[in-house]
Amino acid sequence: MAILSKLFKPTVWNFIALAIMFVGLIIAVIRFIYGLGAVTNLSNTYPWGIWIAFDVLSGVALAAGGFIIAGTVHIFNLREYQPIVKPAVLTAFLGYFLVIVGLIVDLGLPWRIYHPLIYPQVHSAMLEVALCVMFYFTVLFFEFLPNIFERLNWKVATRWIHMFTIPLVIAGIMLSCLHQSSLGSLLLLNKEQLSRLWYTPSLPFNFFMQAVAIGLAMVIFESQMSSRLFNRPPEDKILTSISKGLRNILFIYLIWRVIDLTYNGNWSVLGNSRFETFWFSVEWIVGVLIPVLLLSTNLHKNPTTRFWMATLVIFGIILGRINASLTGMSSYFNQIYIASWEEVTISAAIICAGLLLFQAIVRNLPILEENGDEEESPEPAVVTY
Amino acid sequence: MDCTRRRFIKILGICGAAALIDDxxxxxxxxxxxxxxxxxxxxxxxxxxxxxxxxxxxxxxxxxxxxxxxxxxxxxxxxxxxxxxxxxxxxxxxxxxxxxxxxxxxxxxxxxxxxxxxxxxxxxxxxxxxxxxxxxxxxxxxxxxxxxxxxxxxxxxxxxxxxxxxxxxxxxxxxxxxxxxxxxxxxxxxxxxxxxxxxxxxxxxxxxxxxxxxxxxxxxxxxxxxxxxxxxxxxxxxxxxxxxxxxxxxxxxxxxxxxxxxSLTWAALSRVPGIALYVVVWVTFVYFITQHRIPEELKNRESEKTDSDLKE
The missing domain is CATH 3.30.70.20 (Alpha-Beta Plaits)
Known part of the structure; x- marks a missing residue:
């Protein structure tokens, strides 16, 4: 019981998460017995649904904070960001793990997931995606490993693995740059299907910028959530400067997209389809314009507004990915895809698994540094339950 | 350093070899x-x-x-x-x-x-x-x-x-x-x-x-x-x-x-090895530049700290 109580804190929210995961597991079993058609609204018109648009395209972007913060601290040597490196790397590691879980549910023949390694076809953007997932997940695993070694007090192993920190961080930055942009390359083949509001030859670059923005937003979101969950002083100073960075990258992204749409003469398709125009507007007004404006004021110093702005950015960019892979094709196919409740439940179950794993790891490994050691030893609040 | 380069060459090698594997x-x-x-x-x-x-x-x-x-x-x-x-x-x-x-x-x-x-x-x-x-x-x-x-x-x-x-x-x-x-x-x-x-x-x-x-x-x-x-x-x-x-x-x-x-995706994919190389070189360069920027006292303090950690 002692071990269990360190892994799982019995709060109402955590029990709800467990329940969702349980339902998700049942749906996954049905999916593996009767096929994708039994639980999804996927069709020959929409072969990809929210498991790709949300779990994979957005999940990978949410993990971008890992390489940005690791690069900031280890490469640019800005040591003041040190306290958030480990949480950011953990978020990335869990994010990629859950992307792989999502892929296993979505792939038709997941037991062949290693095939891209033995039958590579280099003209495929999907091959770049697959190899980057595999290699970067490996890199993230090694970036995460020191936490386990430190916890187990394996001194030699810890010293040994720290020698590889810099090469790992460099490899991680390189793989992330490739991976984030390759998700945009995937959609380059949808030249005809995808509305010009999203389709542009610069999709790979757009996806990279989106990833940097959502990665930073996720660092703010995750750090402030952790502070509340684990009763720690918030990293206010660090998060204030990160929110400035978030505002800058969002502003650059905004300007770039305006130039991009104007240069390709694509503003004319605005209004062609009310459905697409509506979701395009929501993506831009709620996810980009409002956060840019409010983060430019003094509100970014206020933890509450900063948190909500980060949440809006996360929402906006996830919506952007769903738009670029699903919504933007509705007028071409004259058909709308709406996820089935089973698809939504599986996605929700994957998020819940992420939240529970994050809590369990933070409670047991030295992730949140500084006062981490003090609180670890006297068996914190968990015991009172 | 060597590790990164080797890893990088390996990835390039895999991409390059791919054309040959598929005979x-x-x-x-x-x-x-x-x-x-x-x-x-x-x-x-x-x-x-x-x-x-x-x-x-x-x-x-x-x-x-x-x-x-x-x-x-x-x-x-x-x-x-x-x-x-x-x-x-x-x-x-x-x-x-x-x-x-x-x-x-x-x-x-x-x-x-x-x-x-x-x-x-x-x-x-x-x-x-x-x-x-x-x-x-x-x-x-x-x-x-x-x-x-x-x-x-x-x-x-x-x-x-x-x-x-x-x-x-x-x-x-x-x-x-x-x-x-x-x-x-x-x-x-x-x-x-x-x-x-x-x-x-x-x-x-x-x-x-x-x-x-x-x-x-x-x-x-x-x-x-x-x-x-x-x-x-x-x-x-x-x-x-x-x-x-x-x-x-x-x-x-x-x-x-x-x-x-x-050709639509190839326009992007053909640039991948170049971009990968560029990123690695650039990041490595930045790393060496910023290393010299550490104030000496901070460096000493850090190395002392890790040394004492390891001695424990």
């Missing part, structure tokens, strides 16, 4: 110009000759061991209204007012099937080379490689690859231009049963010549466009349509352009 002679490079322009086979579907007898649909179903079509209680066969994992070709009909208004109305037909592009989007999309463009023309499928990512379905400008949604071991299904037959120079099942010569099998060059002749001989009857001659960089299956219902009215995608689809 299957049937896997044509989706970007290369057609390997055997004169021995590359195709089909010419002439909509003006089709009488809608559905022989091709039945022949296709039998050759590919697909399930029988549904029938109404009175025995009338319900021919499919869409392509799916059990239907690789179908005939669509359209009723239009007759030209000489005496007979009322006439029916025109169009055939749906895989177009077997010269530079197929699906082949370039597949990460594991499960879809193959053979030098003889057919785009066929190696089921044993497929991982079920369905990117081919997403990538096809004609929405041709279909999925076995209700199977727990699902595969991609589509017209393979009877590749086993065609690789031996035999005509496809559909072409060999067509009673009116609406489906002609031959090399692509012969078919283009034939199509041009038909249009020239009867310019009133034909819409002056060979669909597939230039679309998406050219396809092995070509279509002629009647002047009354030109291909645009029959739902042929007209905005696909003449550029080959694989």
């Amino acid at each position: 299957d002679p049937l896997l044509a490079d989706p970007l290369s110009p057609s390997l055997h322009p004169n021995s590359e086979f195709g089909l010419l579907n002439d909509g003006t000759r089709c009488i809608g007898c559905h022989s091709c649909e039945n022949a296709c179903r039998e050759y590919n061991n697909l399930p029988a079509f549904e029938t109404r209680p009175d025995g009338e066969i319900l021919y499919p209204t869409e392509l799916n994992d059990r239907v690789f070709t179908r005939i669509e009909s359209k009723t239009i007012p007759s030209v000489d208004s005496s007979t009322g109305e006439t029916v025109t037909y169009r055939r749906h099937q895989c177009n077997h592009c010269l530079h197929p989007s699906c082949v370039s999309a597949c990460p594991v080379g499960a879809l193959v463009k053979s030098p003889e023309g057919p785009v066929y499928y190696r089921a044993e490689r497929c991982i079920g990512c369905r990117y081919c379905m997403n990538a096809c400008p004609f929405t041709i690859p279909k999925y076995e949604w209700n199977s727990n071991k699902p595969f991609i299904r589509k017209c393979t231009m009877c590749s086993e037959k065609v690789l031996q120079g035999e005509p496809t099942s559909c072409a060999s049963v067509c009673p009116t010569g609406a489906i002609t099998f031959g090399t692509r060059n012969e078919l283009l010549e034939e199509a041009r002749q038909r249009i020239a001989q009867d310019p009133d009857r034909y819409h002056n466009h060979i669909y597939g001659e230039f679309e998406v960089g050219g396809t092995n299956v070509l279509y002629l349509s009647s002047s009354a219902v030109p291909c645009a009215d029959f739902g042929f995608p007209m905005n696909v352009g003449n550029e080959s689809y694989p």
Whole structure:
């Protein structure tokens, strides 16, 4: 019981998460017995649904904070960001793990997931995606490993693995740059299907910028959530400067997209389809314009507004990915895809698994540094339950 | 440092070696110009000759061991209204007012099937080379490689690859231009049963010549466009349509352009090794620059700290 109580804190929210995961597991079993058609609204018109648009395209972007913060601290040597490196790397590691879980549910023949390694076809953007997932997940695993070694007090192993920190961080930055942009390359083949509001030859670059923005937003979101969950002083100073960075990258992204749409003469398709125009507007007004404006004021110093702005950015960019892979094709196919409740439940179950794993790891490994050691030893609040 | 470089070279090596690993002679490079322009086979579907007898649909179903079509209680066969994992070709009909208004109305037909592009989007999309463009023309499928990512379905400008949604071991299904037959120079099942010569099998060059002749001989009857001659960089299956219902009215995608689809992603993918190298060099450079920027006292303090940690 002692071990269990360190892994799982019995709060109402955590029990709800467990329940969702349980339902998700049942749906996954049905999916593996009767096929994708039994639980999804996927069709020959929409072969990809929210498991790709949300779990994979957005999940990978949410993990971008890992390489940005690791690069900031280890490469640019800005040591003041040190306290958030480990949480950011953990978020990335869990994010990629859950992307792989999502892929296993979505792939038709997941037991062949290693095939891209033995039958590579280099003209495929999907091959770049697959190899980057595999290699970067490996890199993230090694970036995460020191936490386990430190916890187990394996001194030699810890010293040994720290020698590889810099090469790992460099490899991680390189793989992330490739991976984030390759998700945009995937959609380059949808030249005809995808509305010009999203389709542009610069999709790979757009996806990279989106990833940097959502990665930073996720660092703010995750750090402030952790502070509340684990009763720690918030990293206010660090998060204030990160929110400035978030505002800058969002502003650059905004300007770039305006130039991009104007240069390709694509503003004319605005209004062609009310459905697409509506979701395009929501993506831009709620996810980009409002956060840019409010983060430019003094509100970014206020933890509450900063948190909500980060949440809006996360929402906006996830919506952007769903738009670029699903919504933007509705007028071409004259058909709308709406996820089935089973698809939504599986996605929700994957998020819940992420939240529970994050809590369990933070409670047991030295992730949140500084006062981490003090609180670890006297068996914190968990015991009172 | 060495580790990164080695890792990087390894990735480059994997990408480079990929072209060599795949020594299957049937896997044509989706970007290369057609390997055997004169021995590359195709089909010419002439909509003006089709009488809608559905022989091709039945022949296709039998050759590919697909399930029988549904029938109404009175025995009338319900021919499919869409392509799916059990239907690789179908005939669509359209009723239009007759030209000489005496007979009322006439029916025109169009055939749906895989177009077997010269530079197929699906082949370039597949990460594991499960879809193959053979030098003889057919785009066929190696089921044993497929991982079920369905990117081919997403990538096809004609929405041709279909999925076995209700199977727990699902595969991609589509017209393979009877590749086993065609690789031996035999005509496809559909072409060999067509009673009116609406489906002609031959090399692509012969078919283009034939199509041009038909249009020239009867310019009133034909819409002056060979669909597939230039679309998406050219396809092995070509279509002629009647002047009354030109291909645009029959739902042929007209905005696909003449550029080959694989070049769309290749524009980005060909830059990947360069970008990877650039990022690694740049990041390494920044790392060495910023190392010198650490104040000495901080450096000492840190090294002392780690030393004492390790001594404990």
